[in-house]
Amino acid sequence: MGGFTWPGDHRAALALTFDVDAESAIVAVDPKYARRLTTMSHQAYGPRVGVPRILRMLERNGVTGSFFVPGLTADRYPGTVEAIVAAGHDLGHHGYSHVPYHDLSDDGRRADVERALASLERITGRRPEGCRAPWWELTDSTPALLAEYGFRWDSSMMDDDRPYLLDTGRGILAELPVHWMLDDWEQYAFLPEPNVGSVIESPAKVLDLWTGELDALAAEGGLMILTSHPFLSGRASRVATLEQVVEHARAAGGIWIAPLSEIAAHTRSVIPDTDARPVPSVYIEEGIYERR
Amino acid sequence: MGGFTWPGDHRAALALTFDVDAESAIVAVDPKYARRLTTMSHQAYGPRVGVPRILRMLERNGVTGSFFVPGLTADRYPGTVEAIVAAGHDLGHHGYSHVPYHDLSDDGRRADVERALASLERITGRRPEGCRAPWWELTDSTPALLAEYGFRWDSSMMDDDRPYLLDTGRGILAELPVHWMLDDWEQYAFLPEPNVGSVIESPAKVLDLWTGELDALAAEGGLMILTSHPFLSGRASRVATLEQVVEHARAAGGIWIAPLSEIAAHTRSVIPDTDARPVPSVYIEEGIYERR
Amino acid sequence: MGGFTWPGDHRAALALTFDVDAESAIVAVDPKYARRLTTMSHQAYGPRVGVPRILRMLERNGVTGSFFVPGLTADRYPGTVEAIVAAGHDLGHHGYSHVPYHDLSDDGRRADVERALASLERITGRRPEGCRAPWWELTDSTPALLAEYGFRWDSSMMDDDRPYLLDTGRGILAELPVHWMLDDWEQYAFLPEPNVGSVIESPAKVLDLWTGELDALAAEGGLMILTSHPFLSGRASRVATLEQVVEHARAAGGIWIAPLSEIAAHTRSVIPDTDARPVPSVYIEEGIYERR
């Protein structure tokens, strides 16, 4: 790959990140689900049982992670947010309602971002510097909005597997890219309704998928960002799988296991602002999608 | 985990539970399926072949299980209900029609519960003390209704992996939580119509999934409730898989294999009523789901 | 299981069956697909390449199989039908258009059955004695219709894993039951359109699934009917998998590998007509599916 150097003797990097969606991810599809008690209990498992188990695992392994908490989750479980921050992990912005930005008007987007910032600030006394879009779905106008609200880094894009700088037009964000194959949702999510997935994979398969990518990325000096949802990966055997990924990385050697805030700071220190990439746009010629 | 002690020398618990849906689960989607002979025969395999094979396996291993039988199944297969009870297993309530509670009016829910109780009482002479919601879908008003009808325990929630007490407002239920990953439906269910699932997994994968979770939960002192449907897991190689889970638990040591009725009684004996949790409710602020 | 004895020293039975749907299975969904050349070529692979490769494998292993050929396939590929019959395999009825019986009126069903019989008789000079419903979907009135047309056995039901007799009201059919888990469609079928499945499994997984069930059924003296579609299982590595199932059965010992016609004849010889089961019907009480 070339062109990116990691701090110290490290040849590659691994970040463990957690999107604490809880009820928000389902209620955002349709508020009627708020009255389905079992469905809501499936989501509540995340902050209630999953996050504490994940925090114990991270502490046991001396790993600092990055947690993205929607405002709705923060308001329902302020103790969860406090425990995350008290343990020294990153706390990132993840919208308030978990409605994707493309389903909101400009005003709606601003209201959602502000409401979320207010929730996190009320609980922790601090404003987060990092953000991740709900459903990982930025629109082409969102990066500028995020820069305007003072964010310093984002983790929602998929066009690279090493960090880069994104010139939003209103400021520069360090971008730390993610990918569906490094997300637990596609491996574990199932509900009868709404449709969030239909197959529940075994941890053995997931371990094979993730350590395979870790080995291949490490050989090239890349960055692997794993994303887990505590209502899914907080289950006992799945936390064990995450722990095995950490052990695999430690055994491989030379892999910097770090929170996104530190990777973002490092990125800003090694890439000059003049190398920031513009927000890509896709121009479609008139008429080429005319169907009969 | 802490806070929960199992009887005797046991460090964790395993329950084998069976939802004998048979035709009801499909006809509840649309009564037109009642005239599709092959589809109905797929469901009838449960009480006809699956339940007898499962009863033989449980007896061979000295395991007492918990069976939830919808009223419609009980009325069609009273001999199946009698065989379950005669072998000493739990018989639990699972609705009459298998229509989920959120699709019924208040009156419809009461009628469904009463019709189901009447069916089971007519066959066995007893009223069940335990229940499980059809499709595992409680609504926020259902726990109070179930307590009102005299149930002592329920097994439909997903927000923990140890038992707890639920204060319904009209009485306390021991809640014994389940999860989709410990259900055979997501692994085995397939019909061309209606859509009940699209992938048929091999027993080897399922064994890996379930023993992995058993090991991880046992290490923490949790409760693992396996749920099987005789029309799916009653197939020969799948009963063999269930038997391997039992053998795995026995080999691991210290795991209490018990029916839900006993786990519920134990739960009520170790948790004081004052520690019962209220029925959770999800409050949604006005306006946050307004889409453009 | 008890109650069923296999001929000679055999303790169980295995049948290899093939549904040669070709284009019919897709065009029956919507005739517009007839003009999609690639989609049609995907289906044509069955009679063009798959059937010859399967016939070579069966001959190499000395196995007689059972082929169900829709009339539309027979009319398009008469040479395929001739090759099947010349090699001594069963030729069974599988409808003309592959439209499921529940989508046809009474008259339409009769027309479809008659058109299919005429096609097969025109090519082979014989009327088939066995049948399998298109999509494996009998309706509650179809068994009587099939008996009326002189069929002696059927292979479309799923409520057992040993043969039985079905009293249709107009005559008795030997019923040789199938199941989705012993069908290649759920493991291999994929098209972008229409939706026939979304996951393509590896032969290794399928071998594990099928030999696991074979071992478990053989231990109980059951009948395992494998169903393959030449446009799917006719691919090179998948025929190799079928061959491995045969080798597995041979190595296990005591398993009668036979065509359905012989299994049907044996069934009729060991079960008295008085033990024939009536066609099951599902009675639904008025009002139980009323939704709010």
Added chain:
Amino acid sequence: MGGFTWPGDHRAALALTFDVDAESAIVAVDPKYARRLTTMSHQAYGPRVGVPRILRMLERNGVTGSFFVPGLTADRYPGTVEAIVAAGHDLGHHGYSHVPYHDLSDDGRRADVERALASLERITGRRPEGCRAPWWELTDSTPALLAEYGFRWDSSMMDDDRPYLLDTGRGILAELPVHWMLDDWEQYAFLPEPNVGSVIESPAKVLDLWTGELDALAAEGGLMILTSHPFLSGRASRVATLEQVVEHARAAGGIWIAPLSEIAAHTRSVIPDTDARPVPSVYIEEGIYERR
């Protein structure tokens, strides 16, 4: 199989092909996706990161591949096209907009083919001789159209696993057949929207699937055409999997690893034009699809 001889000592053939769809495959579903930044970045990974990594792997292994590039991709990433051609790989036609031919009028199809040819010719100074239909979906009138535009070979049909000649009525095409099981899309594609797939498989499973088919096809002297999409298979561990397939073929021995252009030239040299097959057509009798 017989009837097809490979050049020199080779007993079978393997081709590595790449459809560089990038944004086009998603925007063709609905142009609204052009404004979803993360979705577009998921697609852009193909030309940005995937193609360079694939080119390095091909060079490292001395393999010449075949790349099909939609006009829209070529216009957005001309440097990608230049790099492919500079490395000596095939450059094939893949439509302009990636809209399937059956969704375009006759005029629309011509406009799309011409626009795509113009893009590729503008960048490379040459007209491609080979083509592959967008979504692998030819209609029954497309082969004649492609022959008319001067194409010499195509790779979109599924009715064989050795090459053949197709008589389009306006000229002969060498046809090099593909199949869904030898495509990475079914194994790796996932997006929350539009629905492109729902399961993300591990490279280990994919390697098992592809090497199994390679071994079985090689034993019969067939042709295996692997199709990868750089936005999917360009990920680090997946390129490693492709490399393992190449190593597997080399270890097996006697397998000709060649670009489609050379396989097409060889096909034309060993099959006489008089053996060209007509474009198949499916005739449907009136009335057989009438539903009640």
